[in-house]
Amino acid sequence: MLRWSINLFRVFGIQLALHVSFLLFLAYEGWEGWREGGWEGLVGSLALIVLFFVCVVMHELGHSLTARRFGVKVPRILLMPIGGMAEFDHIPQQPRAEFLITAAGPLVNFVIAALLYALFGVPKGWPALNTEFPDTWLGLAQVLLSWNVTMGCFNLLPVFPMDGGRIFRAGLATRMNYVRATYWASLVGKALALGGGVVAAYFWHNFLLAGLFLFIFFAGETEYRSVLRREREDAYWAEMARRLAAVAPVTPESPPPRLSDCYHGPN
Numbered sequence: 001m002l003r004w005s006i007n008l009f010r011v012f013g014i015q016l017a018l019h020v021s022f023l024l025f026l027a028y029e030g031w032e033g034w035r036e037g038g039w040e041g042l043v044g045s046l047a048l049i050v051l052f053f054v055c056v057v058m059h060e061l062g063h064s065l066t067a068r069r070f071g072v073k074v075p076r077i078l079l080m081p082i083g084g085m086a087e088f089d090h091i092p093q094q095p096r097a098e099f100l101i102t103a104a105g106p107l108v109n110f111v112i113a114a115l116l117y118a119l120f121g122v123p124k125g126w127p128a129l130n131t132e133f134p135d136t137w138l139g140l141a142q143v144l145l146s147w148n149v150t151m152g153c154f155n156l157l158p159v160f161p162m163d164g165g166r167i168f169r170a171g172l173a174t175r176m177n178y179v180r181a182t183y184w185a186s187l188v189g190k191a192l193a194l195g196g197g198v199v200a201a202y203f204w205h206n207f208l209l210a211g212l213f214l215f216i217f218f219a220g221e222t223e224y225r226s227v228l229r230r231e232r233e234d235a236y237w238a239e240m241a242r243r244l245a246a247v248a249p250v251t252p253e254s255p256p257p258r259l260s261d262c263y264h265g266p267n
């Protein structure tokens, strides 16, 4: 499903792509804007979305450019209505690397917010939920500031595989093996995602947020399974190599292939 996308352009050599559902989202938001304020409303609403997603791309670039320093290849950043996703060829299993790569994303949001704060300040009463933003360019900059703070904080919730959950796993991985750390991080993440989903749907009637928590719930489970599968494949090949070595010694120049590096199926 993630293949249904449209390539835009490259930033720092990384392909930026839009998921097809993003077009539906733009059409819906544009229509809502038009209903409220005609053409001006339509343009205003689309401009807000573009600015918001520029910040999302910068957040993903924070992860991606830090990951590259640890030898990770980043072929694509995919934008979906629920946010962005940087695709890595692998996730380093060193806690320090995972911590730095992960923290760089929300850090970008806080830096953007700090710059906007220095330039434009905040309206009276911010950050209360019912803060009124002026209907001017100044108000737009302040809305963007507020969004960046929200984006940074929301991503830091310890709900694996969101950024906070990954930082939690990196912390756990300093005390236990990587699979166990992923297991506990995803278990805590799933419980919190379930709780968040119930609160969002039942108390706040925010079904978009509830849907997002549901997505995170399944994403956590999927990533745990893929870590487990990779670990089992590695153990399998290590065992094969041990058996082969008993028959014909394996030279350092010919390590056993990894199943996950050889297989290119729709997984």
Ligand SMILES: [Zn+2]
Binding pocket: 059, 063, 105, 106, 155, 163
């Ligand atoms: Zn992030």
